[in-house]
Amino acid sequence: MCRGMRCLTVILLSLVMSVLPAISGRAGNGMASGGSVSPGQTVNADAESEVDVAELIFGHIGDSYGWHITEWNGRHVVVPLPCIVHSSTGWHVFMSSKIEHGHEYEGLFIAQEGRYADKIVEVGEDGEMVRPFDISITKNVASLMFGSLLLVVLVLSCARWYRRNDASEKAPGGFTGLMEMMVMMVHDDLIKDSVGPSYRKYAPYLLTAFFFIFLNNLLGIVPFFPGGANLTGNIAVTGVLAICTFLAVNLFADKHYWKEIFWPDGPIFLKCPIPILQVIEILGMFTKPFSLMVRLFANIMAGHAMILGLVSVIFVAAKIGPVIGGSMTAITMVFGVFMDCLELLVAFIQAYVFTMLSAVFIGLSRPGDQHHETSCH
DSSP states (O other): OHHHHHHHHHHHHHHHHHHHHHHHHHHHOTTTTSOOOOTTOOOOHHHHTOOOHHHHHHHHHSOOSEEEEEEETTEEEEEEOEEEEEETTEEEEEEGGGGGGGOOBTTBEEOOSSTTTTSEEEEOTTSOEEOOEEOOOOHHHHHHHHHHHHHHHHHHHHHHHHHHSOTTTSOOOHHHHHHHHHHHIIIIIIIHHHHOTTHHHHHHHHHHHHHHHHHHHHHHHOOSTTOOOOSTTSHHHHHHHHHHHHHHHHHSOOHHHHHHHHSOSSOGGGTSSSOHHHHHHHHHHHHHHHHHHHHHHHHHHHHHHHHHHHHHHHHHHTTTOHHHHHHHHHHHHHHHHHHHHHHHHHHHHHHHHHHHHHHHHHHHTOHHHHHHHHHHO
16 A cells, blocks of 8 residues: 555656756747847846746646747747648648748647737738638647547557456456456446436436546646646537537437426426526526536636646746745645645546436436336335
């Protein structure tokens, strides 16, 4: 037990230390994202070394056209990603390295400010920046593809064990045993109890949602490539997951569910002539997936921001003096390890809560199954 705790502590300390090169690379060069200095312009050394914590945090948790890794010998190490854009001159396919550091390629560049900041734009006929149709493979999209591929590989590797072995005679061990334990926990203790008798047809979606969120939450904690992307802290991703639950609830609901929507139990004067209860029920159809979307987005993004904010304290305190800077570094490292432990817990809890609430909402959309089961007993 003690050896396991020591190993866990070493791993978490390594994770915290591996964040420092990436953050120090951004802190040491505030103009690496595309800003430039004209030959006749001078920059104060103190201003250049100033740490912009807000830019650091939002730069790491935001999306980008390239995957920034670290800085090495004054040069930023960035994995270029494909840019696919349809502008006024047609389709353009190129790597993001073509438009880094304020460069322009085929009339396209990354806006540094304004409503299209950090997005690919072109200059229109009126001289204003116009955003073209953009389906580029950004950092979050690349992380989504990698996480999905990794999940498929992990599931198929477990399925291969069951094809080669008789589970009734031999229990799986290692990673396959861990996956079986988690699948049975989610399937039996969560999906089966929450959905009801019709749980079988919803189990594939709910299990996929759980492991997709959990795996990408874990990848978001890893601060080095190909981890570190804030995928489940992106409201577009959580929004799509919430829409999937919304469709699963409303497309396959039974007649009892729709009866409760359009003619709920309650005093007649609250239903006719003014449909107060009906309006409340219809609003509830949309507030449920909205809460799923915001809860997952806010918790994951806040966790990333807190860890990056704590590590940024090291560079802010370093300017105060060696004594205060050293003590603040030690305190920050301790809190960083604590936050990494907390984020591991949050990664599981948020995946579990999203799946549990989705299962509950699906179960509420099929009250007829509960009535049928009660009548059978």
